[in-house]
Amino acid sequence: MTITHDLLVWFSKSFGLFYLMGLSLIVVIYAYWPANQKPFNAAAQAILHDDDDKPYRG
Amino acid sequence: MVAELTKNERQGALVILLALAVTGLAMAAGGRGDPFGVHGALVLVVSIAGIFAVIGGYYAPEPSPDRLDSYYDTPTKFGIIAAMVWAVVGMAVGDWVAWLLAYPEWTFDAAWASFGRLRPVHTSGVIFGFGGNALIATSFYVMQRTSRARLPDQLTPWFVLFGYNLFCVIAATGYLMGVTQSKEYAEPEWYADIWLVIVWVVYFVLYLRTLNRRKEPHIYVSNWYYLAFILVVAMLHIVNNLAVPISWGSAKSYSLFSGVQDAMTEWWYGHNAVAFFLTSGFLGMMYYYMPKRAGRPIYSYRMSIISFWGITFFYMWAGSHHLHYTALPQWVQSLGMTFSVMLLVPSWVSAGNALMTLNGAWHKVRDDAVLRFMMVAAVFYGLSTFEGSFMAIRPVNALSHYTDWTVGHVHAGALGWVAMITFGAIYASVPWLWKRNGMYSAKLVEAHFWLALAGTIIYVFAMWNSGIIQGLMWRTYNESGTLAYSFVDSLVAMHPYYIARAVGGVFFLLGAIIGFYNIWMTIRTASQDETAHNTADHPVTEPAVGVPALQPGE
Ligand code: HEM
Ligand code: HEM
Secondary structure (H helix, E strand, O other): OOOOHHHHHHHHHHHHHHHHHHHHHHHHHHHHOHHHHHHHHHHHHHOOOOOOOOOOOO | OHHHOOHHHHHHHHHHHHHHHHHHHHHHHHHOOOHHHHHHHHHHHHHHHHHHHHHHOOOOOOOOHHHHHOOOOHHHHHHHHHHHHHHHHHHHHHHHHHHHHHOOOOOOOOHHHOHHHHHHHHHHHHHHHHHHHHHHHHHHHHHHHHHOOOOOOOHHHHHHHHHHHHHHHHHHHHHHOOOOOOOOOOOOOHHHHHHHHHHHHHHHHHHHHHHHOOOOOOOOHHHHHHHHHHHHHHHHHHHHOOEEEOOOOOOOEEEOOOHHHHHHHHHHHHHHHHHHHHHHHHHHHHHHHHHHHHOOOOOOHHHHHHHHHHHHHHHOOOHHHHHOOOOOOHHHHHHHHHHHHHHHHHHHHHHHHHHHHHOOOHHHHHHOHHHHHHHHHHHHHHHHHHHHHHHOOHHHHHHHOOOHHHHHHHHHHHHHHHHHHHHHHHHHHHHHHOOOOOOOOHHHHHHHHHHHHHHHHHHHHHHHHHHHHHHHHHOOEOOOOOEOOOHHHHHHHHHHHHHHHHHHHHHHHHHHHHHHHHHHHHHHHHHHHHHHHOOOOOOOOOOOOOOOOOOOOO
16 A cells, blocks of 8 residues: 555544644643642652652662 | 672673673674774773673672662762763864864874764764763662662663763764764664664663652652653664664665655654753753752643653654755655644743743852753753744745754754753762762852853854855855855855854863863862761661751752
8 A cells, every 4th residue: 555645644634633632632631630739749849858868668 | 889789790790791792702703804893892802801890899798788778879970970071072072073164174184083084973972972971870860869769780770881881982983983874863883773772771671670669659750751761762763773784794784764764764863862862861850950959849840741741742743844845745844844833832831941940049040050050051942942943944944954053053952951951960969979068169160151151152153153144145146146156155254153163162172171170079079078087988777867968959
């Protein structure tokens, strides 16, 4: 099968469009999901407070 | 260093080195006079030296189990020093190449000293030698801290670092002998490429093994950027370097691709090398060291995630902007152009996020040259991505392509962003790693900062001027409809800018040399300090009593 220009344009306008839109949507939802805010903020803060600078052993 | 390995690891090291020595011997025998044979001999010598080093330390007592109470930082220390060595070498060659463009007769009539051979020594030296070592070293540091997990073993990080530097040396020496596959940023030949794949996969697996041991459920965003860097570079490297050697005893190979497919594969690789080598990894560095140094969390953690996915998914499609007005179908060019313009959004979100993180800590930026390195890096990151998106627009590219404008853009990114963020991160981590209160000389850090900034500005302005003059001269017609200027006319017009650029390069190089000296002196005084206080070189198991805990925010 030869991949023609028309075929690729069709593919990018259909699958490509929804793929990128869907992806953006998933990423934004993930980033703004309320339950995720706590771990995010904790992670952002955590790197500042490693006074006991050693690995966890457990 | 061998003393830090367990018995099993020492045996493992010997097995690896032995296998490498045999490979080197086979290459030397098969390649004879070919550069392939020379590289075989190099591999052989290096592995034998390694074998002697391991045997020399073989009967040293095994490391105590206490080691598991601390992070394994010796590889990071090694990587930082290696990065600085490559910085000085790579930039010295870069400046030499800059002088060569102004005075092309300075090649001593020697093949190895020609522009075409020295230029890739510069680009590979700074990107892979300097940038790569800095990325590997800081990634080891950051992945351990953010996961609160020690590296899973002591041998793998050394394999990655030594293996990677062996690749860099093979690349650089190969260029001097005329070995190249003529693909920019992917010049090393097939055997070096295969070796890099092995090293890189081990690096990737090492990262995953460490993350797998993490205590924190959420993986800090820096790790995402570092991991994208490692994973995507592996993909790019493997696909772009698919080639068939002409024989098992020769350095020469032929690419699996040809014509416009070859060009597209190369620039899919080349642009994503910019994206994932020169951007993603360094963003990971920035997202750790900048908040840490400023003592403030990232302004918006959410935005760091959104721009991560934005950068990852847009960059993949942008490579064709390197091939405007070529045999590449028009629509592929338009696709690259569109995605390049869209890329501005996540890029500026990252740059803005960095600057907003500093908002409220401007007094620290004013007083602390290390933080200032990082701030200037974020500004240049914003600048060069804006410029890049602009240059990707086809009619703009008609003016900029083939001119020094591209070279100016490259170095706004490379000097202003990549090198600045790296110096900032290195200056921040050296005192933490060697347990000092600060760098040997804050004044020298300050001097380095101003030399680097002046050098970057001179370089970039010289190239902007030169590039635009060049571009305009090439498209100026006279009344009879023919070109007004010959190519040589434009060369003459560029001459003063080439001298200016080379002078800017001297500034930048001097800064790096001063930085290296300062780091060296910090390390040396550190060891004196330690013997004086008789504290052992490993973090305490109990929370430190009496010893002031290191506050990296200071
Ligand atoms: C002392 C500082 C430096 C000087 C004087 C310098 C000089 C040069 C020169 C003269 C060229 C060749 C330009 C041409 O062919 O017209 C070049 C190319 C290049 N340099 Fe540098 N450089 C320096 C630092 C760096 C650093 C730190 C990096 C990367 C982190 C870098 C990355 C590159 C790249 C990627 C190219 C290829 C550009 C292209 O093909 O468009 N340089 N440099
Ligand atoms: C949004 C981000 C960016 C976009 C859209 C972009 C776009 C471009 C464009 C259009 C070119 C010229 C292609 C040509 O005419 O041949 C170019 C060249 C280049 N850019 Fe960027 N750029 C971006 C960011 C960066 C950054 C941050 C760096 C470096 C750290 C960088 C490094 C380079 C290099 C090394 C080249 C030269 C490639 C070569 O010809 O050898 N770019 N970029």
